[in-house]
Amino acid sequence: MTNQKFVTTVTLNAAIDITYKLSSLRTGHIHRVGTCHKEPGGKGINVAKVLKAFHIPVIATGFAGGFNGKSICNMLDLSAVKHDFEPAAGESRLCMTILEEEAGSQTELLEKGPVISEEEYGGFRRRLQKLAKISEFVVFSGSLPSGLPSYTYKDLVGIVQLLGVKAVVDTSGESLKEAIKAKPFMIKPNFQELIEMTNRTTWSEDDIYDWIIHCQNLGISYPFVSMGENGLFAVIHGERWKVVPPKLQAVNTVGCGDTLIAALIAKMIEGKKTAEVLRAAAAAAAANAMEERAGVISLEKWNELKKSVAILRNGKEYY
16 A cells, blocks of 8 residues: 555445345244345445455445454455444444345345444544545445434545545435535436435436536536436536446346446546446446446456447437
8 A cells, every 4th residue: 555546435324235135024923034145245346346356455444343344354365355343332224125036126125323422433534535546436326324424525525635645425305415516527327216315206308418508517527427227317528428338137226336436437437438437337337236236247248248238428319
C-alpha cells in the first residue's frame, strides 16, 4: 500500500448475506433448504468483490461489529479482498434472500444492524481520511446504520473530495438528497429511488435526461439512472446515452446495481471509451443477475453478454 492507488468502498451497514434457494415458500410451514450461500455483503462490499474480479486494487471499509463483523472480515480474507473496518460495539446484521424457483421470485429480510455512537463515527472518519490518501475513488454505498444522521454521506464525501479523490454515492432517500449537496463525482439512483427522491411518479425518457443534466449543472460529473432491464441512462459530453442489457432469465437481482457501479469504475480507471464503459457495466449487471450470490460475476459470461448489449447515442443505435 505504498504508491499504488486503490478504490476504497464504504459499507457503513455491512452484513452477512445469506441466500436460500427453495422450490416454493409457504408461510407457517417448515422448509428444508437445499442450497444456501453465505457471503460478506452490503452494497459497498459487493462493489469491492466485483472490482476484485476485474483485478482493480480495492479496499473495503465501514463498520464491523461483534461475531458477525468478525465473520465478514474472515470471509473477505478468504476472498482475498483487502479490508480495514472500524470496530463497532453492536452486532453487524444478517440479510437474507429467499429465491423461489417455482414462482421465479425473491424475498428479502434485512436486519437493521448496529447503532453507531459518536465516538465510533469519529474513529471511522479518521480511518477514512487515511484510506482516501491512497485512493483514486471512494464509493459510498447502501443504507445508514442507526445512530448516523441523513447528512452522513454528505460529510464523508466532503472529507475525501478535499483530498482530490473522486466520490461515488449509491444510496437512497434523504441520504442521497443530502449527499448530492456535496457534489460527488458520480451517483446512480435506480428508477424507484429517483421517484422516492423527487416525489414524482411519471417520467418520460426526456424527463430522465433533463434530471441528469440538472444534476450535472449542480456539479455532479457523472449522474446515471439505472432502470434494470429497461436500461441505463447517462448524458456524457452533451450526448444522451441509453444502454439496454440483454434479455435473460434472472436468478437473483440482488447486487446488480453494485456490480454495475464496479464495472463503470473499473473501465473508467482503465481509460476505456464511453461506449465500452457503458457496455461493460450493463453486461456486468446482467452477469450478476445470472448468479445466485450477490456481487459475483463470471468474467466468461460477462464477455459473452457484452455482445448482446444495445446502445443508443442521441436516439440512434450505436455500434
